[in-house]
Amino acid sequence: MTAAQWIGGLLVLAGIPFLLLGTLGLLRFPDVYTRLHALAKSDNVGLGLVCIGLGVQSGSLTLLLKLVLIWVLMLIASATAAGLIARTALARGLRPWGT
Amino acid sequence: MTELYPAVAVLLLINIVVGMVRILRGPTAADRMLAAEMFATSAVVIVLLMAFGTDNLTLIDVALIFALLAALASVTFVSRAWSAMTRSRAAPECLDDEGEGKP
Numbered sequence: 001m002t003a004a005q006w007i008g009g010l011l012v013l014a015g016i017p018f019l020l021l022g023t024l025g026l027l028r029f030p031d032v033y034t035r036l037h038a039l040a041k042s043d044n045v046g047l048g049l050v051c052i053g054l055g056v057q058s059g060s061l062t063l064l065l066k067l068v069l070i071w072v073l074m075l076i077a078s079a080t081a082a083g084l085i086a087r088t089a090l091a092r093g094l095r096p097w098g099t
Numbered sequence: 100m101t102e103l104y105p106a107v108a109v110l111l112l113i114n115i116v117v118g119m120v121r122i123l124r125g126p127t128a129a130d131r132m133l134a135a136e137m138f139a140t141s142a143v144v145i146v147l148l149m150a151f152g153t154d155n156l157t158l159i160d161v162a163l164i165f166a167l168l169a170a171l172a173s174v175t176f177v178s179r180a181w182s183a184m185t186r187s188r189a190a191p192e193c194l195d196d197e198g199e200g201k202p
Binding site for chain 2 (some may be wrong): 009012013015016019020022023026027032035036039043044046047050051054057058063066067069070073074076077078080081084085088089091092094
């Protein structure tokens with residue numbers, strides 16, 4: 001195995017715990033704002049590490065750019081959803097936890 | 100390293116099944132939508148891992164479409180099913196979160 005394959009594989013394996021911890025946050029956090037906080041960030045870090053790892057492993061710049069495009073699209077989706085859901089929850093009168 | 104990817108994909112499927120607990124418990128519709136969003140992210144990762152694990156690179160295009168449609172799902176949810184105006188109308192699917200947020 002070449003060095004690029006090792007680095008890519010390690011990046012992929014490093015990304016998986018972020019996805020698992022995002023689910024843990026979704027289950028354990030007390031209200032919708034904290035769950036947004038857990039999901040919007042950690043899940044996308046995990047996805048980004050997996051995408052970059054697979055791109056490095058494939059050894060092709062085209063594939064790497066395509067995977068990064070997937071990541072950027074998911075980042076846009078997640079940021080839009082987090083902002084919209086948090087704003088709507090406030091407008092509907094949901095109080096943040098602890099206030 | 101690539102032989103490991105189907106096993107990792109199964110691990111992420113278990114992750115999705117565990118996340119379904121949040122859909123069952125609620126309490127608001129937004130929590131259920133957040134769980135669905137987590138499923139979308141995990142699904143993209145699973146499809147990418149299977150693309151490289153089985154050397155079937157066309158699956159990357161499937162992941163691309165998933166990522167494109169992920170934004171539409173949550174925007175449609177906020178604008179149609181859970182907008183700030185639907186509260187006063189007390190639509191049946193929103194009744195479960197009327198008492199939410201009060202200490």
